Amino acid sequence: xxxxxxxxxxxxxxxxxxxxxxxxxxxxxxxxxxxxxxxxxxxxxxxxxxxxxxxxxxxxxxxxxxxxxxxxxxxxxxxxxxxxxxxxxxxxxxxxxxxxxxxxxxxxxxxxxxxxxxxxxxxxxxxxxxxxxxxxxxxxxxxxxxxxxxxxxxxxxxxxxxxxxxxxxxxxxxxxxxxxxxxxxxxxxxxxxxxxxxxxxxxxxxxxxxxxxxxxxxxxxxxxxxxxxxxxxxxxxxxxxxxxxxxxxxxxxxxxxxxxxxxxxxxxxxxxxxxxxx
Amino acid sequence: xxxxxxxxxxxxxxxxxxxxxxxxxxxxxxxxxxxxxxxxxxxxxxxxxxxxxxxxxxxxxxxxxxxxxxxxxxxxxxxxxxxxxxxxxxxxxxxxxxxxxxxxxxxxxxxxxxxxxxxxxxxxxxx
Numbered sequence: 001x002x003x004x005x006x007x008x009x010x011x012x013x014x015x016x017x018x019x020x021x022x023x024x025x026x027x028x029x030x031x032x033x034x035x036x037x038x039x040x041x042x043x044x045x046x047x048x049x050x051x052x053x054x055x056x057x058x059x060x061x062x063x064x065x066x067x068x069x070x071x072x073x074x075x076x077x078x079x080x081x082x083x084x085x086x087x088x089x090x091x092x093x094x095x096x097x098x099x100x101x102x103x104x105x106x107x108x109x110x111x112x113x114x115x116x117x118x119x120x121x122x123x124x125x126x127x128x129x130x131x132x133x134x135x136x137x138x139x140x141x142x143x144x145x146x147x148x149x150x151x152x153x154x155x156x157x158x159x160x161x162x163x164x165x166x167x168x169x170x171x172x173x174x175x176x177x178x179x180x181x182x183x184x185x186x187x188x189x190x191x192x193x194x195x196x197x198x199x200x201x202x203x204x205x206x207x208x209x210x211x212x213x214x215x216x217x218x219x220x221x222x223x224x225x226x227x228x229x230x231x232x233x234x235x236x237x238x239x240x241x242x243x244x245x246x247x248x249x250x251x252x253x254x255x256x257x258x259x260x261x262x263x264x265x266x267x268x269x270x271x272x273x274x275x276x277x278x
Numbered sequence: 279x280x281x282x283x284x285x286x287x288x289x290x291x292x293x294x295x296x297x298x299x300x301x302x303x304x305x306x307x308x309x310x311x312x313x314x315x316x317x318x319x320x321x322x323x324x325x326x327x328x329x330x331x332x333x334x335x336x337x338x339x340x341x342x343x344x345x346x347x348x349x350x351x352x353x354x355x356x357x358x359x360x361x362x363x364x365x366x367x368x369x370x371x372x373x374x375x376x377x378x379x380x381x382x383x384x385x386x387x388x389x390x391x392x393x394x395x396x397x398x399x400x401x402x403x404x405x
Contacts, residue, residue, distance in 0.1 A: 165301075165305065165391060168298055168301055168302075169298065169302075169388065169389075169390060169391065170388075171294060171298060172294075172295065172298055172387055172388040172389075173388070174292065174294045174295075175290075175292040175294055175295045175366070175387065176366055176387065176388070178292060179337065179366060222337060222338075222342045223291070223337055223338060223339040223342075224337050225336070225337045225365070225366045225367050227366075227367070227369070228366035228367075228387075229366070230388060231388070233388040233389055233390045233393075234388075234389060234390045234392075234393050236368040236386040237385065237386055237389065237393055239368070240368060240373050240384055240385075240386050243370060243373045243374070244373065244377065244383065244384060247374075247377055
């Protein structure tokens with residue numbers, strides 16, 4: 001009886017000791033877990049601004065894509081307008097050259113008739129048949145009257161040259177599309193830069209160019225005009241001329257100062273109004 | 279201006295545009311023409327050759343037309359040389375900025391040969 005009681009006490013002590021051991025292990029785990037949890041908190045604290053930055057960068061980059069798309073549409077529109085202008089001028093030229101060919105054929109026909117008459121007159125002169133030669137001279141003069149096509153040829157040639165000049169001027173579209181494409185390149189470049197920076201930040205990945213090498217001058221915004229557009233040649237000039245005139249008048253009036261923004265705005269609004277009315 | 283002939287300096291980074299402007303100038307009757315591909319090149323040509331009239335684009339690499347205008351105007355030797363800006367920039371702020379930099383006149387691309395002729399004549403009248 002006594003021995004059974006003693007065994008029960010020993011078992012209870014063992015149980016308590018085990019519990020103490022487990023508690024000890026729990027404390028040790030807790031002690032080890034605290035730095036890990038601290039590290040986790042620090043990581044979450046650090047990652048928040050990075051995630052915010054990723055969000056902003058993606059937002060900014062994605063906003064540039066529609067702009068690039070609009071710029072591409074502008075290039076297409078510009079090319080189409082200029083091509084139409086060039087084709088119109090070529091049609092005009094082709095028409096004029098057709099007319100010139102017609103006039104030259106008529107002149108050649110006249111010239112051939114004159115040559116024949118001249119030969120016949122020559123024969124009359126050799127035979128000293130002056131009466132016969134005089135009769136032929138009448139015919140010769142008649143033919144000569146109908147040979148007067150040179151003025152028409154010159155006029156048509158001048159028109160054809162005008163068409164050639166119009167083609168030359170329409171080729172200004174090349175400069176305008178080049179600037180529009182430079183603006184697209186610039187947008188692509190800035191998106192590429194943002195994404196590369198993000199990748200570097202996220203995984204310490206070394207900067208890679210994705211195989212795309214952008215032209216050096218693309219980063220210089222002053223080397224192109226992103227607002228360049230192809231409009232009817234000279235259509236914007238009237239508005240610009242009015243601003244210049246106004247500024248010049250101010251200086252001529254002894255004011256000496258440039259026109260105010262309000263004055264320029266007024267001029268431009270009037271210009272826009274005129275354009276709409278046309 | 280030697281023998282009444284005006285020597286033009288045509289500044290544009292686009293070879294196509296230079297050719298177009300030069301062609302238009304020749305059609306008007308001006309045959310003395312020097313080319314430059316940007317503002318820096320233009321300044322070098324200006325110091326090396328006798329130039330009477332500058333026709334410049336605005337947007338160019340290395341040195342823009344506006345920077346060129348400011349550089350030219352800041353040099354007393356060239357303070358009065360006529361400068362005609364030919365550019366795609368047609369905003370009111372652009373015109374104002376160019377005039378403040380003291381260009382003599384301003385043409386917006388695309389232009390016609392008639393506009394170029396008129397502007398050159400207008401400038402020459404004031405000299």
